[in-house]
Amino acid sequence: MTTIQVFDPALCCSTGVCGVETDQALVTFAADVDWAKQNGAHIERFNLAQEPMVFAENARVKGFLERSGQEALPLILIDGEIALAGRYPNREELARWAGLKKVEETKPGACCSGSSCC
Amino acid sequence: MKFLEQAPRFLFFTGKGGVGKTSIACATAIKLAEAGRRVLLVSTDPASNVGQAFGVGIGDKITAIDAVPNLFALEIDPQAAAQAYRDRIVGPVRGKLPDAVVKGIEEQLSGACTTEIAAFDEFTALLTDKAITSGYDHIIFDTAPTGHTIRLLQLPVAWSGFLEAGKGDASCLGPLAGLEKQRAQYSAAVGALADGGRTRLILVARAQNSALCEASRTHEELAAIGLHQQFLVVNGLLPKEEAALDALAAALYAREQAALAATPDALRGLPCDYVPLKPFNLVGLDALRQLLVATPSHIEAAVGEPVELHAPSLSELVDGVAADGHGLVMLMGKGGVGKTTLAAAVAVELAHRGLPVHLTTSDPAAHLAETLHGSLDNLTVSRIDPHAETERYRQEVLRTKGAKLDAQGRALLEEDLRSPCTEEIAVFQAFSRVIREAGEKFVVMDTAPTGHTLLLLDATGAYHREVARMLDAKGAHYTTPMMQLQDARRTKVLLVTLAETTPVLEAANLQADLRRADIEPWAWVINNSVAAARPRSPLLRKRAENELAEMEKVATIHARRYAVVPLLRDEPVGAPRLLELAGHATEPA
Numbered sequence: 001m002t003t004i005q006v007f008d009p010a011l012c013c014s015t016g017v018c019g020v021e022t023d024q025a026l027v028t029f030a031a032d033v034d035w036a037k038q039n040g041a042h043i044e045r046f047n048l049a050q051e052p053m054v055f056a057e058n059a060r061v062k063g064f065l066e067r068s069g070q071e072a073l074p075l076i077l078i079d080g081e082i083a084l085a086g087r088y089p090n091r092e093e094l095a096r097w098a099g100l101k102k103v104e105e106t107k108p109g110a111c112c113s114g115s116s117c118c
Numbered sequence: 119m120k121f122l123e124q125a126p127r128f129l130f131f132t133g134k135g136g137v138g139k140t141s142i143a144c145a146t147a148i149k150l151a152e153a154g155r156r157v158l159l160v161s162t163d164p165a166s167n168v169g170q171a172f173g174v175g176i177g178d179k180i181t182a183i184d185a186v187p188n189l190f191a192l193e194i195d196p197q198a199a200a201q202a203y204r205d206r207i208v209g210p211v212r213g214k215l216p217d218a219v220v221k222g223i224e225e226q227l228s229g230a231c232t233t234e235i236a237a238f239d240e241f242t243a244l245l246t247d248k249a250i251t252s253g254y255d256h257i258i259f260d261t262a263p264t265g266h267t268i269r270l271l272q273l274p275v276a277w278s279g280f281l282e283a284g285k286g287d288a289s290c291l292g293p294l295a296g297l298e299k300q301r302a303q304y305s306a307a308v309g310a311l312a313d314g315g316r317t318r319l320i321l322v323a324r325a326q327n328s329a330l331c332e333a334s335r336t337h338e339e340l341a342a343i344g345l346h347q348q349f350l351v352v353n354g355l356l357p358k359e360e361a362a363l364d365a366l367a368a369a370l371y372a373r374e375q376a377a378l379a380a381t382p383d384a385l386r387g388l389p390c391d392y393v394p395l396k397p398f399n400l401v402g403l404d405a406l407r408q409l410l411v412a413t414p415s416h417i418e419a420a421v422g423e424p425v426e427l428h429a430p431s432l433s434e435l436v437d438g439v440a441a442d443g444h445g446l447v448m449l450m451g452k453g454g455v456g457k458t459t460l461a462a463a464v465a466v467e468l469a470h471r472g473l474p475v476h477l478t479t480s481d482p483a484a485h486l487a488e489t490l491h492g493s494l495d496n497l498t499v500s501r502i503d504p505h506a507e508t509e510r511y512r513q514e515v516l517r518t519k520g521a522k523l524d525a526q527g528r529a530l531l532e533e534d535l536r537s538p539c540t541e542e543i544a545v546f547q548a549f550s551r552v553i554r555e556a557g558e559k560f561v562v563m564d565t566a567p568t569g570h571t572l573l574l575l576d577a578t579g580a581y582h583r584e585v586a587r588m589l590d591a592k593g594a595h596y597t598t599p600m601m602q603l604q605d606a607r608r609t610k611v612l613l614v615t616l617a618e619t620t621p622v623l624e625a626a627n628l629q630a631d632l633r634r635a636d637i638e639p640w641a642w643v644i645n646n647s648v649a650a651a652r653p654r655s656p657l658l659r660k661r662a663e664n665e666l667a668e669m670e671k672v673a674t675i676h677a678r679r680y681a682v683v684p685l686l687r688d689e690p691v692g693a694p695r696l697l698e699l700a701g702h703a704t705e706p707a
Contacts, residue, residue, distance in 0.1 A: 010223045010226045030527075031523075048222075048223060049223050049226040050207065052223055053210050053211055055211070055215060056210070056214035056215050062214070062215065065219055066216055069216070069219070070218065070219045
């Protein structure tokens with residue numbers, strides 16, 4: 001099964017509430033990830049401020065950080081290979097990568113907000 | 119003392135810096151221990167003088183106080199707890215990831231929220247671990263968690279949805295991800311706090327409007343989340359007999375009584391105790407034993423000559439500010455130290471010298487701004503309502519960014535928007551609209567963001583610096599707001615404090631925080647100095663003497679330059695009194 005890994009920049013808050021402005025891209029992406037997971041996609045997210053070890057231990061990510069700096073995050077790996085950098089993927093891209101059949105508009109978070117119960 | 123009667127297992131003292139929480143907590147611990155109870159005193163004051171008071175080194179291990187049987191003490195340094203937490207996260211990647219990346223991560227974990235939550239983490243075991251708590255009848259804390267921290271810990275989504283599902287975590291919860299304890303322990307700790315049979319919260323204040331208003335806000339916020347067992351202690355009241363001894367004491371007595379008469383309604387229903395001002399330092403067992411004794415202390419000293427003080431006045435300090443002809447002047451400091459009044463005094467001093475000044479203030483009462491507006495040539499005044507600005511910002515974020523969130527996500531976003539950082543950002547954004555005026559005239563502000571907030575606002579700072587370097591090479595002129603604040607010729611930060619231990623330490627922490635953002639405070643201003651007011655009454659002279667050691671620390675260790683502003687008999691409202699405050703050609707009243 002395809003594994004999608006998302007390496008987020010270090011943000012005090014990924015909602016960006018503490019920053020100059022809340023980042024709509026993050027709010028939207030959070031909803032898209034939620035949707036894709038409920039449809040069976042395997043997605044992992046790592047926040048640089050909370051799990052920096054994951055960044056340091058992955059040679060691809062570490063090299064990317066050394067070359068391009070943290071300003072170039074987010075970085076998205078598919079099965080360990082770089083797929084996208086500098087922006088978050090949209091719902092269609094997630095669906096294509098994860099091999100989900102159809103992109104249907106479903107209501108996210110209706111039965112649970114976490115990944116454990118669905 | 120009502121707050122001591124039928125004391126439950128947990129006692130929390132809360133109040134703003136300098137009101138005397140630690141002294142009262144120590145005195146309470148002694149009293150209960152001497153009544154035969156086994157007591158554990160937990161101090162989180164980074165300037166903890168608990169060890170000093172008992173003549174024992176304490177530190178982060180539970181230590182028996184030999185001088186008081188049944189009394190044990192523990193000192194937790196919240197800054198050190200936060201540092202330990204940062205080290206846990208950042209330590210393993212140091213040297214493995216680029217330095218700039220490591221520095222960025224550390225900054226994200228350097229906010230007030232991280233410190234708060236790291237300190238709460240340290241508390242948790244003391245509230246829930248039977249192996250530790252069963253040995254004591256009472257556990258006394260000289261601080262209490264804020265409503266914001268407790269609410270965050272109560273939100274179920276804080277634990278499940280956001281952290282586990284990686285939906286994108288929220289600011290103040292970031293730290294929780296790296297904390298070692300389990301969710302069940304945190305909910306048990308919050309449960310213990312909200313249990314009136316086990317926990318009592320004692321609000322400590324002084325007889326001052328600002329301190330009582332702050333106590334009222336804390337009371338309402340914590341009552342709203344279920345901490346109903348609350349008591350009020352008004353500390354350091356000037357005794358009536360003292361008022362007869364000199365004019366300043368009489369004025370202070372009248373002012374304190376007026377503040378008490380105007381106690382916010384929310385506090386009126388609480389059981390309340392009054393602790394009179396003592397003529398001695400609250401250090402040592404004997405002094406602490408006497409603190410909670412209701413009978414007035416006998417004052418031995420007679421009326422005498424004022425304490426000698428040779429310190430620069432605010433007016434002398436403003437000479438240095440005025441020399442540049444224009445610029446931004448920001449007054450910084452903890453709430454209640456008098457930033458608004460001093461901002462007005464600086465503005466009036468500058469205007470008095472014929473320099474154009476725009477004073478922009480968050481004065482909640484508005485009377486200061488109103489009395490000044492139009493009263494002096496060269497001076498314009500504008501006012502920003504911090505609550506209105508913060509609310510506007512919150513609503514804006516919720517309307518735009520929160521629109522697509524589910525109920526739980528929205529609850530967490532709402533809680534994030536109640537963080538102290540949010541308020542600071544909203545207010546600073548409102549103020550920053552007038553900052554650009556500082557190119558031609560003086561702009562004096564009574565609000566400033568912390569270094570941490572500036573660094574976060576400047577999250578793209580590295581990028582800005584890169585752009586600046588490239589442009590500089592081409593000889594182009596380019597500045598970011600951050601660069602303006604870092605340039606001492608354009609921006610002068612005046613740190614405001616009081617000549618008391620905790621406020622001086624808090625100001626030193628603010629200074630360290632600013633230095634992290636490459637901003638060097640230009641000067642310190644010690645406000646409301648009793649020594650500078652030259653009192654004759656014995657009690658006030660004693661207080662004046664106590665101030666000297668703190669002033670010495672400011673003058674020799676902390677500040678590049680400083681000024682001392684006297685405590686005035688009357689509230690400094692209006693241009694003439696503000697000039698008097700600055701030490702400018704005082705005329706006899």
